Amino acid sequence: MSIHDMIASHPDVAGNLNDALATAVRHSMFCAVICTSCADACSSEDMDMRQCIRTCMDCADVCTATMKVAARRTGSNEAVLRAMLTACIETCEICAAECARHDHDHCRRCAEMCRECAEDCRKALATI
Amino acid sequence: MSIHDMIASHPDVAGNLNDALATAVRHSMFCAVICTSCADACSSEDMDMRQCIRTCMDCADVCTATMKVAARRTGSNEAVLRAMLTACIETCEICAAECARHDHDHCRRCAEMCRECAEDCRKALATI
């Protein structure tokens, strides 16, 4: 299923798709699940992972809101979209930095996803 | 980014991945965004789409919860997982049936996604 094709089928988009914004929707969607999974995996590790659980849970919540706000094309809500992309960039970079401090495979994957999501949100923000 | 590889890296999964359940996570994740987009697109159509907006918004919320619950592997919460997969199957089938009544491209795509998500949740439910 293509997020890009779906958003392109909105009656007000009509083939005039913001490709960078659709990519930000796709990757904040993935990042919401990856961070949910990393918070959960961290809580099963034997060492103290409380700061990483915190940043991953916050990042999952911010990405979930971002993917929903950024998916909409009815009317216009650009200031909110900018505020959420900005919040998502900051949240993902902080989560990536925290995950990068740990040697777990799930943290390595989560850090990579967060960095990619932050970069895509930054590219999308530049188009609005 | 692979949802399957991410969940497989949870310390308690350790290579023993429930493949069907990881697929249900992936598709409830996509379905949450597709339904969010379809509810939004429906609100921009000139005809009366209120029932379709309702079923799509409900489906987006149920899929969002399902993807998060189904992504976790710490400890055990099988009764809750079963209840959410069951709710997700019903919600997706109802949303697919409503979207199938409309001739919009976004509704056709959403119906297809919902049917696929319902089928994947049914396969995952059979494994638990």
Next chain:
Amino acid sequence: MSIHDMIASHPDVAGNLNDALATAVRHSMFCAVICTSCADACSSEDMDMRQCIRTCMDCADVCTATMKVAARRTGSNEAVLRAMLTACIETCEICAAECARHDHDHCRRCAEMCRECAEDCRKALATI
């Protein structure tokens, strides 16, 4: 702010409010925040709270979806509402039982909230 008055102002409700269902919205809303807070507090405790973190995080997600689905009155989506109230009752009871096993003040409060939410969802379910 009254959830009951808000839902009563929906054009299709027109003074014909399902009081039990509005109470279920109110308490699944509170339960979503209380469980989010309990999962977070549990991750700061020194003992092993991983099962409690799991059940609280799942409960927060299920309650969040329930409060949104149960708040809507446009058209009709009764099968989905029943499925989510059913899932919410089960999830809250399991979370209450897990929290009741621990001696922390936040777990005691969370167990109480979950029991109340389960009871309200059961009463609401009986009206649909």
Next chain:
Amino acid sequence: MSIHDMIASHPDVAGNLNDALATAVRHSMFCAVICTSCADACSSEDMDMRQCIRTCMDCADVCTATMKVAARRTGSNEAVLRAMLTACIETCEICAAECARHDHDHCRRCAEMCRECAEDCRKALATI
């Protein structure tokens, strides 16, 4: 159930509660439900409410993320908290302005809730 008492029972808070922040959690929680209800009620009105549906749905999603991020006290994630409170203030003010343009009782209530939530988030932001 008191959100303030619940957060005060977190082991790292230990009676040292940020009262303004707990109030922001409480009101973003209410605002998430009120906006969900208003978007739904708007979709049942006979006139064109598409811009109001859009701003209410976005506001519900941003408030849901804000209430979760702001409820956590484990470790520290102040930059993310600031980014979400900032996004929530902007989103609530835009939603309040849009709802204030309409003569429906649900829009009047939603505008009032959004203004209150924006004000509480602003007070909380000043404390961090």
